[in-house]
Amino acid sequence: MSIGWYLSVSAIVFSLGAFGVITRRNPLVILLCLELMLNGGNLALIAFARMWGNGDGQIMALIVMTVAACEVCIGLGLIVAIHRRRLPVDVDELRELQG
Amino acid sequence: MSSVLFFIAAIGAIAGAIGVISLRNPFYCVLALVVHLISLALLFLLLRSEFVAAVQVVVYAGAVMVLYVFVVAYVGGDGESIGQRLRGAGAGPSAAGLRTGGAILAVAVGVELMIALLGTGLAGIGGHGAGYAPGPHAYGTPAYIGKLLLTRFLLAFEVASFLLLIGAVGAVVLARRRGGLDDPDEGRLTPLDLLRPRETGTTAESIGRHGG
Numbered sequence: 001m002s003i004g005w006y007l008s009v010s011a012i013v014f015s016l017g018a019f020g021v022i023t024r025r026n027p028l029v030i031l032l033c034l035e036l037m038l039n040g041g042n043l044a045l046i047a048f049a050r051m052w053g054n055g056d057g058q059i060m061a062l063i064v065m066t067v068a069a070c071e072v073c074i075g076l077g078l079i080v081a082i083h084r085r086r087l088p089v090d091v092d093e094l095r096e097l098q099g
Numbered sequence: 100m101s102s103v104l105f106f107i108a109a110i111g112a113i114a115g116a117i118g119v120i121s122l123r124n125p126f127y128c129v130l131a132l133v134v135h136l137i138s139l140a141l142l143f144l145l146l147r148s149e150f151v152a153a154v155q156v157v158v159y160a161g162a163v164m165v166l167y168v169f170v171v172a173y174v175g176g177d178g179e180s181i182g183q184r185l186r187g188a189g190a191g192p193s194a195a196g197l198r199t200g201g202a203i204l205a206v207a208v209g210v211e212l213m214i215a216l217l218g219t220g221l222a223g224i225g226g227h228g229a230g231y232a233p234g235p236h237a238y239g240t241p242a243y244i245g246k247l248l249l250t251r252f253l254l255a256f257e258v259a260s261f262l263l264l265i266g267a268v269g270a271v272v273l274a275r276r277r278g279g280l281d282d283p284d285e286g287r288l289t290p291l292d293l294l295r296p297r298e299t300g301t302t303a304e305s306i307g308r309h310g311g
Contacts, residue, residue, distance in 0.1 A: 001105045004224045006142065007216040009109045013116050013135075015209030020120035022201035028125045028171060032132050035163075036116050039139055044216065050146040051221070053229025053238060055247045058151050059255065062244070065158060066259040070266030072163050076170045077273030083174045084274075 006047035014040030025090050027082075031075045038068045105145055111138030129167045136160040147231055148239045 017036030024030050042061045049057025083089055115135025119128050136159045143152035217224060236242045248256045 001102050001145070002225050002227060004217050005105065005109070006146065007224070008213060009112060009142070011209055011212035011216055012113055014212060015205045016113070016116040016120055018208050019201050019205035022204060023198050024120065026125055028167070028174065029119070029128050032119050032125075032128050032167070035132060035159075036119055036135065039136070043139060043142060046143055046146050046148050046151060049148070050228040051223040051226070053231070055238065055243055056251075058148050058239065058244060059247055059252045061148075061151055062154065062248075063255055063259055065154060066263060069158065069163055070262050072166060073266040073270040074273065076166060077270040079170060079174060080274045089174055 003047050003051045006050075007044055010040045010043035010047065012040075013037075013043065025092055027075070027079050027089060027091055027094075030091065031072060031079075034071070034075075035068060038064055101145060104141065108138045108141035108145065111135070112142065125171045126168070129164060129171060132167075133160050133164050136164070146228070150239060150241045150244045 014037050017033045017038075017040060020033030020036065021030055024033060042064055045057040045061045045064070049055060049061075079089060082094070087094065112135050115131050115133075115138060118131030119135065122128050122131060136155060140152040140155040140160070143155060223229075231238060236246075
């Protein structure tokens with residue numbers, strides 16, 4: 001398959017993730033949709049790395065995975081802290097930061 | 100053969116993504132994301148990025164998803180959140196408007212990305228990629244990635260390790276039990292408390308909270 005097909009899949013995955021981030025209310029699902037967007041970016045990076053035959057894109061994809069792992073770590077910690085304080089786990093209800 | 104595999108993996112990836120954004124129960128969303136990640140690892144393999152595909156399966160579909168499953172189990176995988184229940188039927192128009200707006204924006208982003216990615220005029224877009232010669236140090240193998248990470252990208256490698264450390268410390272700080280929370284578990288007696296004489300030095304007593 002030519003590289004263009006992979007890039008199309010990455011664009012579709014990225015826009016689906018953006019749709020999820022906008023429409024879902026549960027912060028857990030919003031984090032999952034953020035993962036979708038990051039993965040769309042990763043697929044494009046790796047497709048371009050294959051196109052040039054150069055490993056730099058793969059390194060960037062690995063760094064993106066690291067950043068995603070940190071983001072999940074902090075995001076899930078925040079959700080657990082919100083749940084501990086008996087606040088609703090819903091982004092529409094959490095408009096005020098002082099809780 | 101490779102095109103058949105590509106279509107299987109691409110359909111799996113897109114179906115997984117649709118599952119994540121459309122299923123109501125967060126637990127099923129996590130499972131759909133696992134399907135998506137494994138399909139994506141297959142796509143990475145087709146792009147000859149063996150090491151990244153392995154990392155994707157082990158780290159993402161393994162470790163990160165286990166974390167998600169635990170948090171979903173802890174927070175409670177209710178399909179409907181409290182806010183939706185409070186708003187009840189009144190949530191109809193605003194939710195529908197949000198969904199329409201989100202769909203319009205997502206389609207616009209998708210079309211723009213397609214134009215930006217496929218309309219670049221790069222000759223390589225229509226090709227099958229650069230030449231590839233199999234071997235122990237070929238493109239995408241662990242040896243190749245390791246050599247790049249420890250030579251050209253050493254700074255990025257070190258910064259990423261610091262980022263992981265900061266993330267771990269941040270998660271511990273965020274999820275730790277704070278004093279002053281009216282938590283019913285806080286005042287629970289354990290057998291050790293009965294054996295221990297009073298005022299023999301716990302942190303709670305040192306800040307003036309006796310008993311325990």
